[in-house]
Amino acid sequence: MAITTWTFPTRHSFGEEEKTALMRLCDQAIASGNTPGYNGPEEEAFGKEFAALLGGGYADGVNSGTNALYVALRALNLPPYAEVAVSAITDPGGMMPIAALNCLPVPVDTMPGSYNIGPEELEARITPRTRAVVVAHIGGEPAPMQEIMAVARKHKLPVIEDCSQTHLASVGGQLVGTFGAAAAFSFMFGKLACVGGQGGVVYTRDEEMYWRIRRAADRGKPFNRPAGASNELVAINCNMDEFQAVIGRVQLKKxxxxxxxxxxxxxxxxxxxxxxxxxxxxxxxxxxxxxxxxxxxxxxxxxxxxxxxxxxxxxxxxxxxxxxxxSGALPARQDWFRHRSDSHPWTSAPDKTCGSRDYPTPNADxxxxxxxxxxxxxxxxxxxxxxxxxxxxxxxxxxxx
Structure with missing residues (x-):
């Protein structure tokens, strides 16, 4: 039997438009003598243009999709050892920021025959210690957000949407990323649009949340605070730079x-x-x-x-x-989670069973x-x-x- 073979077509998603935009930024730097930095005009424009794609709101460019989720969660100012319900099927970077913020990731099983979580599965994982929910939209396929938001509202829980794999998709006529308190998007080189090798965006429709996001993305700097205020919270530097932003502006048009x-x-x-x-x-x-x-x-x-x-x-x-x-998208099956190999936050939590607790996810498996x-x-x-x-x-x- 003859075997048909095929060569997978390459995307050619990077073109002369990106080259021209980068050269323009380089020419400006050479003419002015100033090196392009961050929090500059290109990043500001990129954020506004991204928010416009989602129908309005606010967006801050960051340096990866993982850090976009970190920033969105940091902006919630969750207490130490809070439980955060999170999609069982997700990239490891969709779960690790929870533990990095001294909170406890609690994997939520998927709906039967789906990579995404559903309302019943979320309800089953909520406890009195739950303080937030992270919903991942996997592979470009939206989770049932209307029903999930109803559960979150019932328990008065903020929802962060992880849209790292899902750009401009919608469910029930509404774009993903516009349901929750904030949303994290990835713009790494393999996603539908990129800003270079790595990059991300944190999006919100709420202005106060936006300023908390800005502070959480840049070492707690006092954005939108009175003159003389100083850094007000512990956070890391997650800034997107001007070179990333200038590429991203071209990619957004595509x-x-x-x-x-x-x-x-x-x-x-x-x-x-x-x-x-x-x-x-x-x-x-x-x-x-x-x-x-x-x-x-x-x-x-x-x-x-x-x-x-x-x-x-x-x-x-x-x-x-x-x-x-x-299977690589089941972080709770990986050593870092199964063995709680970093020990903190699990061994420091008031509930000492956290370090050994198992979270069955039969639907996901x-x-x-x-x-x-x-x-x-x-x-x-x-x-x-x-x-x-x-x-x-x-x-x-x-x-x-």
Missing amino acids: LADIVHRRQAVAAMLRERGLGELRSVAIPQDAAADCCYWFWRLRFRQESMPCRKAEFCAALAKRGLPINPEY TTVASHFNLMINEAFTAKDADQAMAIFREAEQELCQ
């Missing part, structure tokens, strides 16, 4: 088109019968408008004579870009075991979609003989 093109790629694959295959199911909330950082697909074990690993290997050897198992991720991007053409479908069908045929 972001909506990138999202639309990724959605078009998903539509092309649907039209070509991806969801009708014996081997693959397409799970998705009908109320959600995804941006497809990757595409979560379920392996139909009930219809196939092989295991998921064999099927994914057959796809990969033909060049289809997949992640066969998203089952979903990771039964799903795989298809990596798509905005450079896919109709020909690429045809090739991808040929590979799916060929792998299926090979394993069903």
Whole structure:
């Protein structure tokens, strides 16, 4: 049997526009004799332009998505050893800032057959010690925020949205990032838009929260305080610099088109019968408008004579870009959490059971075991979609003989 092979199209997301913007900033620096720094005009403009994309509000550029979450949480001024309910499936950087702030991350199980948490799963993890909630939108797929916010309001808990993987997606007609007290976005090089190698944004609709974010992002500096005030809280330097911001401003102009093109790629694959295959199911909330950082697909074990690993290997050897198992996005299964290897804050908490407490996440475990991720991007053409479908069908045929 002949094997179809395919070369994954590169994004070419960096172009002459970014080069021109960087050269303009360099030319200004050379002419003035001043090195571009941070908290400058480019970063200010970037923040305003990002907030405008989300319908208004306030945004502060920072140096990574992980630090965006750190800053958003620091701005809440949570007490030491507070419990923070957080999505079980997330990047380690979506959970570690909680412990770094002397708080206790409490993993919330996902909805059945989903990478995202739901209201019932959140309710089950809330205790009298819970002080905040972090909701991650995974892979470009929004969590059910209306229902989650209802639970949070019931318990009077602030919600931080982790939108590191999900830009300009919406649920129920509302953009992710606009539901909670604040939202963290990543702009690292592999995301839908970037500011270079690493970068992030903290967004809020509340002006007072914005000023707390600004202080938390820059060593507690007294932004929006009377003259003579000094640094008022302990925080680290998370500033975005002017070079990052000038790239980001160009990338923001491309972001909506990138999202639309990724959605078009998903539509092309649907039209070509991806969801009708014996081997693959397409799970998705009908109320959600995804941006497809990757595409979560379920392996139909009930219809196939092989295991998921064999099927994914057959796809990969033909060049289809997949992640066969998203197990790296279960931080509570990693040594730092399982062994509480840093000891603090767990061993210092008033409740001494924190260091050994287990948080079962059966839905998340089952979903990771039964799903795989298809990596798509905005450079896919109709020909690429045809090739991808040929590979799916060929792998299926090979394993069903």
